[in-house]
Amino acid sequence: MSRMLHNLPVEAYTCKQWFDREQVNIFSKTWRFAGFMEDVSEPGQYITVQAGLNNIFIIMGRDRRLRAFHNICRHRGTQLIRAVGKTRKALTCPYHDWTYDLEGNLISVPDEDREFGQIDKTCLGLKPASVDIWKSMLFVHPDPDAGSIMDWFGHVDTRVGPHTPQELPEYEEARNTYEVRANWKIVVENYIDVYHLAHLHSGTLHMYDHARAEYGFVGPHYLFWEPPVPEYAEDQDRKLPAPRVIPKDENGTWVPMLFPGIGIGATEDGWNVFIIEPLAPDRTRITNRSRVANVSAWEFSRQSMRSAGFWSSFGIGGKYKADDAQPHNDPQSLGDPMTSGDFTAEDIYACEQQQKSLYSPYYEVGPAAKGECPVLDHQNIVLEWLERSK
Numbered sequence: 610m611s612r613m614l615h616n617l618p619v620e621a622y623t624c625k626q627w628f629d630r631e632q633v634n635i636f637s638k639t640w641r642f643a644g645f646m647e648d649v650s651e652p653g654q655y656i657t658v659q660a661g662l663n664n665i666f667i668i669m670g671r672d673r674r675l676r677a678f679h680n681i682c683r684h685r686g687t688q689l690i691r692a693v694g695k696t697r698k699a700l701t702c703p704y705h706d707w708t709y710d711l712e713g714n715l716i717s718v719p720d721e722d723r724e725f726g727q728i729d730k731t732c733l734g735l736k737p738a739s740v741d742i743w744k745s746m747l748f749v750h751p752d753p754d755a756g757s758i759m760d761w762f763g764h765v766d767t768r769v770g771p772h773t774p775q776e777l778p779e780y781e782e783a784r785n786t787y788e789v790r791a792n793w794k795i796v797v798e799n800y801i802d803v804y805h806l807a808h809l810h811s812g813t814l815h816m817y818d819h820a821r822a823e824y825g826f827v828g829p830h831y832l833f834w835e836p837p838v839p840e841y842a843e844d845q846d847r848k849l850p851a852p853r854v855i856p857k858d859e860n861g862t863w864v865p866m867l868f869p870g871i872g873i874g875a876t877e878d879g880w881n882v883f884i885i886e887p888l889a890p891d892r893t894r895i896t897n898r899s900r901v902a903n904v905s906a907w908e909f910s911r912q913s914m915r916s917a918g919f920w921s922s923f924g925i926g927g928k929y930k931a932d933d934a935q936p937h938n939d940p941q942s943l944g945d946p947m948t949s950g951d952f953t954a955e956d957i958y959a960c961e962q963q964q965k966s967l968y969s970p971y972y973e974v975g976p977a978a979k980g981e982c983p984v985l986d987h988q989n990i991v992l993e994w995l996e997r998s999k
C-alpha cells in the first residue's frame with residue numbers, strides 16, 4: 610500500500626512519471642493562460658507559451674485578428690520564434706529560413722527549385738491552435754477545435770467577482786515570476802485550503818472573515834468568496850490600500866482557482882492573476898500580474914496615504930515575532946518568511962516545507978479538516994482527468 614496524501618499517492622507529488630502523465634492528460638488538454646490582451650495588440654506582435662507538451666504562440670495578423678499556432682517549423686520542426694517580440698511582416702525559421710506570413714501560410718523556401726523541385730506550400734502552413742480572450746486574459750488551447758473559452762468558463766463567468774478587468778490597466782510594478790520548490794498540486798492545494806487562512810496567515814489576512822467564507826467546486830473550477838471583517842468593512846473606502854474597482858455595495862474578496870492552476874485574487878481594489886505552471890515534479894513557476902483602477906498616480910498615492918492610519922492600527926505582521934527569525938546566509942533572501950508579514954512568503958514557505966517531508970518513509974497524513982475539503986476534491990479531479998484519458 611503506497612503512502613497517500615488523502616486521495617493521491619505520494620508519488621503523485623514526487624515522481625516524473627506522474628508529472629509526465631499530467632502534462633499529457635491535463636496541461637495539454639485544457640486552456641492555458643498566455644497573458645493579458647495588451648501583450649498582443651498590433652499586427653506582428655506575438656507571445657509564446659508552453660501548454661503541457663505544446664509550445665504555442667499567439668500572433669496578431671495584418672487583419673488585426675489573433676491567431677494561435679504551434680511553434681513548430683513545418684520543415685524539420687525547429688521552434689520558429691522566441692518568447693516575445695514583434696515581427697514586421699513574416700516569421701522566418703532560424704534553421705533554413707523557411708518563411709511564413711503572419712497568418713501562418715508558408716510563403717518562401719530558400720532555393721526551392723534547386724533543392725526540392727516544386728513544393729506544394731499550401732499544405733505546409735503552420736499548425737493552428739485555439740486562442741480566446743476571457744476577462745482581459747488571453748488563453749490558448751493546443752487543439753484547433755477546442756471551441757470557445759466560454760464553453761470552459763461559462764459556468765463560473767459571473768461568479769468570480771463583479772470586476773470588469775478589461776477596463777482596468779495593468780499595474781506593471783506588480784508583475785513578477787518566481788519558482789517554488791514544490792509540486793504544482795501542493796501550490797494549488799495551499800491556495801484552496803480554507804483551514805490554513807486563520808493559522809498560517811494569522812498576521813497577514815485577518816482583514817477578511819474566514820469563518821464566513823463561501824466556497825466549492827463548479828465542475829473542475831474552484832470558487833471562493835469571503836467578506837471583510839467588520840472593522841475593515843466599515844467605511845471601507847477610506848481603508849482600501851488602492852482605489853476601489855468594484856461597486857460600492859460589493860465588498861469582499863473572490864479567490865477562485867480555475868482548472869488547472871489558474872488562480873485569481875479579485876479584491877475591492879484590484880484584479881490579480883496567479884498562474885501556476887509545473888516545471889518538474891518538485892518545481893513550479895508562479896506568474897503574478899495585476900490590474901488596478903484606471904486613475905492617476907496621484908489618486909493612488911492619495912488612497913495609500915488615506916488608508917495608512919487604518920493599517921498601522923489594524924496591524925499586519927509576521928506569524929513569528931522578529932526575535933524568532935531564522936538566520937540565513939542567502940544574500941538573495943529578504944529574510945525569514947515567517948516574520949515577513951507577507952502572506953505570499955508564508956504560503957511559499959509552507960509549500961516547500963510540506964514538499965520536503967514527502968520523501969521521508971515516515972510521512973503519513975492525518976485527518977482532513979472541513980476547510981480542507983477543496984484539497985481532497987481537487988485531488989479527485991486530478992485523478993478523474995488522468996483516468997479519463999487512459
Ligand code: FES
Nearest residue numbers: 682684685702705
Ligand atoms: S527547420 Fe525550419 S527551415 Fe528548416
Ligand SMILES: [Fe+2]
Nearest residue numbers: 799800810956
Ligand atoms: Fe495561503
